[in-house]
Amino acid sequence: MALDSSQPVIETTAGRPRFASDKSFQLESEEAYNPWVRAIGVGVVGTALYATHRTMLATVPEYAPTLQNWAQKFENQTPFHIGRTFAFTERLSSYTTPEELKFTRSMLTNLYGSLNTVGETFQRQFKAAGVDFDVLQQVTEDNPLLFKGRRRAGSAYMKLVGRDGIDFETRFTPSEGRLAGTASRLGQDLRQTPVHRSANPNFRERIWENFQSYRSSQRITNASPWREAAKDASDPKFRPFHSRAHVEGNLGEEAAQTARNVWSRFKVESLEAVERPQRLFAEAGFGLKAGTWNKTFHLPFAGEGGIVNQMLTRRVLPIALAGDIDAYWAEADSPAAEPKNSSSAGTKSPELIPCRYISGSTSATFGDFLAHGGRIDDRNRILSPVTSSTRRSSTRGARTSMGPAPVTRDRATA
Secondary structure: OOOOOOOOOOOEEOOEEOOOOOOOOOOOOOOOOOHHHHHHHHHHHHHHHHHHHHHHHHHOOOHHHHHHHHHHHHHHHOHHHHHHHHOHHHHHHHHOOOOEEEEOHHHHEOOOOOEOHHHHHHHHHHHHOOOOOOHHHHOOOOOOEEEEOOOOOOOOEEEEEOOOOOOEEEEEEEOOOHHHHHHHHOOOOOOOOOOOOOOOOOHHHHHHHHHHHHHHHHOOOOOOOOHHHHOOOOOOOEEEEEEEEOOOOOHHHHHHHHHHHHHHHHHHHHHHHHHHHHHHHHHHOOOOOOOOOOEOOOOOOOOOOEHHHHHHHHHHHHHHHHHHHHHHHHHHHOOOOOOOOHHHOOOOOHHHOOHHHOOOOOOOOOOHHHHOHHHHHHHHHHOOOOOOEEEEOOOOOOEEEEOOOOOOOOOOOO
């Protein structure tokens, strides 16, 4: 059967199309690989999966609780509970909160009448969202902060109700969890955690107790003001993780509010991410003291409280400087290394070479061999030999071996 020349011909190798791969897990061959096509493909697949996830959250009531149970099993079964690092269970709990959450004045203030950590978190989130609301003045026992319902099905945010002119919603997570703790530290007042020194007369025990006290001053705590009540599993407590507001106006106002919401979300998410290594460093006693940071980073010499800035200046920089100084002194104390190829060394006199560069190869005669190649042998023959020695030529890389000069002795004839 004759081939139709109008049809495209697919090149084959060993009976397989050229763009196919011999490996079952590889989609295309090395010749057909295109990073842009691969990136677009990954983006399309990721977008489809996310859209499916959002649709399932909005339409299937049991989808979020099932995901949360799977996440909890994963976190509990991973070695050393390392799966808890990303707080999947806490994030999914935002979709399974009670239908109504109420925060009275007594829940948001301490015994002295000022805002506690939860009240301060709410106040900072109102301000970050651009909402003019005074928690201490406007929240009472009879007029609490009441969150009920969601703007759309499948949303992780609950709406604030009963406040005219305020379109505000908050995402809640378990009160004693990492996410809620991070939100309470974002923008907090900086403080220095004291380190209690041991008075134990035993030297070894005193050192160990001081080390434990130092570690304790660095550990991150996520305890809420109502931590004792939170132990009751029948009445779970929640704290705000992130809040956002919505405005109705022209396109510019809506875009500005959206940017404000995205920026506030980025700040709390980035702080949660960089607090993960802080937890690890604190267990080894190399972390920062608790209370000394309240944001991810700050402008150098123009702010304070950035955990990344302090990690770099107080931990990374001293270690790097100590390593550089140690390497400098080690190099200064060690003898200079001999050249790997002595025939490539230059012919300068040691008196003309600085002491630091007395060993090694130079380029003083580089290129002489190429320039005088035809006259090297003639010159070597003219030079006077040195008895029982091997004389180096004055040209780069050339040696002239000379044996002892012949000695003749005449014997008188009898």
